[in-house]
Amino acid sequence: MVGIGPKFLKLYGRARYRQVDIEAFEESCLASSTKAPTATGRAG
Numbered sequence: 001m002v003g004i005g006p007k008f009l010k011l012y013g014r015a016r017y018r019q020v021d022i023e024a025f026e027e028s029c030l031a032s033s034t035k036a037p038t039a040t041g042r043a044g
Contacts, residue, residue, distance in 0.1 A: 006025035008015045 006017055007021040008017050
């Protein structure tokens with residue numbers, strides 16, 4: 001199984017997330033458009 005999500009710490013049987021790791025994960029998920037540019041260079 002491949003984990004998808006921010007890095008986490010396992011402490012006392014619970015997953016804990018650092019703010020910096022959450023923000024880095026969110027940054028990696030950002031997209032500027034849902035469409036790929038066409039051959040003319042314009043999206044859509």
